[in-house]
Amino acid sequence: GEDVEQSLFLSVREGDSSVINCTYTDSSSTYLYWYKQEPGAGLQLLTYIFSNMDMKQDQRLTVLLNKKDKHLSLRIADTQTGDSAIYFCAADKGGGADGLTFGKGTHLIIQP
Amino acid sequence: DAGVIQSPRHEVTEMGQEVTLRCKPISGHDYLFWYRQTMMRGLELLIYFNNNVPIDDSGMPEDRFSAKMPNASFSTLKIQPSEPRDSAVYFCASSFRDSYTDTQYFGPGTRLTVL
Numbered sequence: 001g002e003d004v005e006q007s008l009f010l011s012v013r014e015g016d017s018s019v020i021n022c023t024y025t026d027s028s029s030t031y032l033y034w035y036k037q038e039p040g041a042g043l044q045l046l047t048y049i050f051s052n053m054d055m056k057q058d059q060r061l062t063v064l065l066n067k068k069d070k071h072l073s074l075r076i077a078d079t080q081t082g083d084s085a086i087y088f089c090a091a092d093k094g095g096g097a098d099g100l101t102f103g104k105g106t107h108l109i110i111q112p
Numbered sequence: 113d114a115g116v117i118q119s120p121r122h123e124v125t126e127m128g129q130e131v132t133l134r135c136k137p138i139s140g141h142d143y144l145f146w147y148r149q150t151m152m153r154g155l156e157l158l159i160y161f162n163n164n165v166p167i168d169d170s171g172m173p174e175d176r177f178s179a180k181m182p183n184a185s186f187s188t189l190k191i192q193p194s195e196p197r198d199s200a201v202y203f204c205a206s207s208f209r210d211s212y213t214d215t216q217y218f219g220p221g222t223r224l225t226v227l
Contacts (some may be wrong), residue, residue, distance in 0.1 A: 042219050042221050092213075092214045099157065104154035
């Protein structure tokens, strides 16, 4: 089955760019997602990208997809303290199967 | 829409007691998912329903866990008897499977503590 991997922690200085990386294994995944979880809250959809795109930009967020390497990244420009959260990468299961496979989440830590 | 609603938000119970977690999905969504989140294991899918029918319960840890969806607007996850290792945050999510995405919308979660 699908496996989604991401590093557990990322520490950046306020005002710098954050880049959170993710790899997945199922090349038939059609959509890939980024979710954000703030303390004490549920997961909130940030953005998603269709597998035939290689980039999607939405304000401070840029998603890059390298389908050949099955690598997904989320870049947050001008990182703010409010960006401190856990970021989950997720992939659909492809082939019409139901549901998403989530990574374990990357804790983004903002240094002043 | 109010989003996915879960209750209670916090539950503290003693080992051996029955616990029932509740979820109201977003109106019109045809999929409902139950997840468990712990520090050790991350986010685990327990079970999901499509049009109120359980499709895959392979993530349910053991027979002490059961889930029902009697109608399109309500689902329960029951643990009987509860054990300390069941302490976790339980999330419900719903989605509408159109021809494009499987975007899931999460509730705020129920934090369960079993003493």
